[in-house]
Amino acid sequence: MKLNSKPTICLALFLFVCVKLNFAQTDKNIELKVSNLVAKMTLEEKVGQMAQITLDVLGDGQPFKLNESKVKEAIQTYKLGSVLNTSDNRAMSTAQWNSIVETLQGKTKTTALKIPLIYGFDAIHGATYVSGATFFPQAIGQAASWNRQMVKDAATITAYESRAASVSWNFSPVLDLGVNPLWPRIWETYGEDPYLVAEMGKQVIDGYQNPLGNKNHVAACLKHFLAYSDPKTGKDRTNSWIPEHYLREYHLPSFRAAIKAGARTVMVNSALINGMPTHINGKILTDLLKKEMGFSGFVVTDWQDIDNVYKRDKIVATQKEALMLAINAGIDMAMIPYEYKDFCRDLIALVKEKKVPMSRINDAVSRILRVKYELNLFDVPVTVSSDYPMFGSKEYEQKAYDATAESVVLLKNKGNILPLNSSAKILVTGPNSNSMRTLNGGWSYSWQGEKTEQFASKYNTILEAMQNRLGNSNVSFSQGVAYKMDGKYYEDSIVDINDAVVKASQADYILLCVGENSYTEKPGDLNDLNLSENQQQLIDAMIKTGKPVLLVLNEGRPRIISKFEPAMAAIIDLFIPGNFGGDVLADMLIGKINPSGKMPITYPKFVNALTNYIHKPSDAQSNPQGVYDYSADFNPQYEFGFGLSYTQFEYSGLSTNATSFDSDDTLEISLTVKNTGNKTGKDVVQLYISDLVASLTPDVKRLRDFEKIELNAGASQTVSFKLPMRELAFVNSNNKLVLEKGEFNIQIGKLQQKIKVKETKIR
Numbered sequence: 001m002k003l004n005s006k007p008t009i010c011l012a013l014f015l016f017v018c019v020k021l022n023f024a025q026t027d028k029n030i031e032l033k034v035s036n037l038v039a040k041m042t043l044e045e046k047v048g049q050m051a052q053i054t055l056d057v058l059g060d061g062q063p064f065k066l067n068e069s070k071v072k073e074a075i076q077t078y079k080l081g082s083v084l085n086t087s088d089n090r091a092m093s094t095a096q097w098n099s100i101v102e103t104l105q106g107k108t109k110t111t112a113l114k115i116p117l118i119y120g121f122d123a124i125h126g127a128t129y130v131s132g133a134t135f136f137p138q139a140i141g142q143a144a145s146w147n148r149q150m151v152k153d154a155a156t157i158t159a160y161e162s163r164a165a166s167v168s169w170n171f172s173p174v175l176d177l178g179v180n181p182l183w184p185r186i187w188e189t190y191g192e193d194p195y196l197v198a199e200m201g202k203q204v205i206d207g208y209q210n211p212l213g214n215k216n217h218v219a220a221c222l223k224h225f226l227a228y229s230d231p232k233t234g235k236d237r238t239n240s241w242i243p244e245h246y247l248r249e250y251h252l253p254s255f256r257a258a259i260k261a262g263a264r265t266v267m268v269n270s271a272l273i274n275g276m277p278t279h280i281n282g283k284i285l286t287d288l289l290k291k292e293m294g295f296s297g298f299v300v301t302d303w304q305d306i307d308n309v310y311k312r313d314k315i316v317a318t319q320k321e322a323l324m325l326a327i328n329a330g331i332d333m334a335m336i337p338y339e340y341k342d343f344c345r346d347l348i349a350l351v352k353e354k355k356v357p358m359s360r361i362n363d364a365v366s367r368i369l370r371v372k373y374e375l376n377l378f379d380v381p382v383t384v385s386s387d388y389p390m391f392g393s394k395e396y397e398q399k400a401y402d403a404t405a406e407s408v409v410l411l412k413n414k415g416n417i418l419p420l421n422s423s424a425k426i427l428v429t430g431p432n433s434n435s436m437r438t439l440n441g442g443w444s445y446s447w448q449g450e451k452t453e454q455f456a457s458k459y460n461t462i463l464e465a466m467q468n469r470l471g472n473s474n475v476s477f478s479q480g481v482a483y484k485m486d487g488k489y490y491e492d493s494i495v496d497i498n499d500a501v502v503k504a505s506q507a508d509y510i511l512l513c514v515g516e517n518s519y520t521e522k523p524g525d526l527n528d529l530n531l532s533e534n535q536q537q538l539i540d541a542m543i544k545t546g547k548p549v550l551l552v553l554n555e556g557r558p559r560i561i562s563k564f565e566p567a568m569a570a571i572i573d574l575f576i577p578g579n580f581g582g583d584v585l586a587d588m589l590i591g592k593i594n595p596s597g598k599m600p601i602t603y604p605k606f607v608n609a610l611t612n613y614i615h616k617p618s619d620a621q622s623n624p625q626g627v628y629d630y631s632a633d634f635n636p637q638y639e640f641g642f643g644l645s646y647t648q649f650e651y652s653g654l655s656t657n658a659t660s661f662d663s664d665d666t667l668e669i670s671l672t673v674k675n676t677g678n679k680t681g682k683d684v685v686q687l688y689i690s691d692l693v694a695s696l697t698p699d700v701k702r703l704r705d706f707e708k709i710e711l712n713a714g715a716s717q718t719v720s721f722k723l724p725m726r727e728l729a730f731v732n733s734n735n736k737l738v739l740e741k742g743e744f745n746i747q748i749g750k751l752q753q754k755i756k757v758k759e760t761k762i763r
């Protein structure tokens, strides 16, 4: 609809004002309900609201059964406010979920105040713990699509399918920056760039929450606030050393954008910043998040993390002291998750001893109740799966397939060896070649993803998809190396490399699928970024056959491939693509899909050279001087933003609306993109800008916007960007946002143009 006539504009304005008024009304109503309810609550009831337990505390068995007396004690006696997780670490059907949540919510109705529970789980790439749910690529792959709408659609479907299971709170998205390739959760992030992560985060919040209170949506939980992903050791839940201006410049923007977009809950970084456990860091949780950023939702701890303050971090000697520090720092809800009686006893005592002010408790409880009202849980505490006919539907599966198609990155295609002829004879080999588990990764049907084969058997592994596309007679199989299915994720063993060598001699190509088995969190810690010895042996043996090797990477983090990369004919990074990874790969190999993913992280070339694309001029001194050659300082295998297509795109005609600006101006940029190849394809036009001189050494370049477009062979399109100049400001060493006068360089592909900031109000 075009709003071009006066009456239409008036009507639109009127509607806008009504909607605004209505929102204000709703907010006011909710605030009134919250304060009325808090006024009626006993201290015991308030403390109960602040406690979250895991489902296993309330029952047992397989299939899981709630235990009447345990439920009664937790909900009636202790009046607990929240439950998380699945039971027995495995997915359940929507019917099982409905029945469990119905019983629990039913029990809250027998309490004096009838406050519903808020039930949460980790629906990271689809509703993880709901059997039959639609699974999308893990976040790193979604980011590699650089497709905002697609990321939103995935979130919308995930919210719908979580609600089909009566769960209304999702511990997602992870908005940590994926900057450390060793960190075992880099694949749960949307990559290493603050802008890309913020853009994807906004889409996810929109998809999960909009509109909140409707039965198809869930409350999002931003995690893990703040800087969880950047530990110095690279190991999960360890300390990071980060100055405040760096925190603000790089780690904060994604969270800031998501809170501005309305995200209702935040989960805390399970580790430490500068030696201080984040769970007791009032500067981060209260001063920054709640006061400065105006966050009005609630803050939940990560798993058992109040205990970690004394047990792991040795900050205090007792649980009670840790609890006091955490609640006073700004924790609203504790993911206990087992021993809730101690929590309730100690917090009640702390309030009575005046070590935790009642005002803090009232604030925490108000925040929790606010979100419960916003979610409409008082009226609709439970849903029924029959109201969700689209759950696991073909239409949703098609969305997941399409998302996967855009999430895969073609990294090498020597002599345009791809796409292949569909009559080609192929040997499929490698530990990732016949596994649904590796395609889905952690947070799939269970925490570590080890039960995936049981739940995802209807989908195709890479081998099965290749057989379906090329016919059994054209596809041979020899696994070569296998992961230990009941061991540590990094354990693998040689199956029979000779068999693979023999079968390779009868094939035209070798499809070599390597990478990692599934993992997440601490169990996924890593000591060596190289691929395992056994996988390297298989790779060497395949290279020696002389047959063209098409290398498929199915991994959660960039394992080093530089030693054998030159010998590869093609390289495809699947990341962790989900249930449609096999089908998409096969379709891409035969040209049914034209690759369009771009790297959301830097792929390092050496284990000890892990510089990100955002780095300082000193990190890349490409100025060889005599015998000293510094040109290899910044030497990634593949740069952030890189990815090939089966067609080519040419950029021309870069122009700007002016060449000199002040801080209130908007920079407008446009250029022409042409598909000069002979296939329809999608391109991601990436806008980078460099601040050429700054009082704090500037980043070499920064992503400031992007647009994904589709062009038919031979077609052209104008692409435009509008960037408020204030977006070019940076946080200086006094923690102030500043935009300094001087020259900036715009870079889009190989096109470049300089502009100037002549006047600035951001100081």
Ligand code: BGC
Binding pocket: 085, 122, 171, 223, 267, 270, 302, 303, 521
């Ligand atoms: C993880 C969180 C997760 C929580 C609940 C923790 O161990 O760090 O990301 O949301 O468990 O499952």
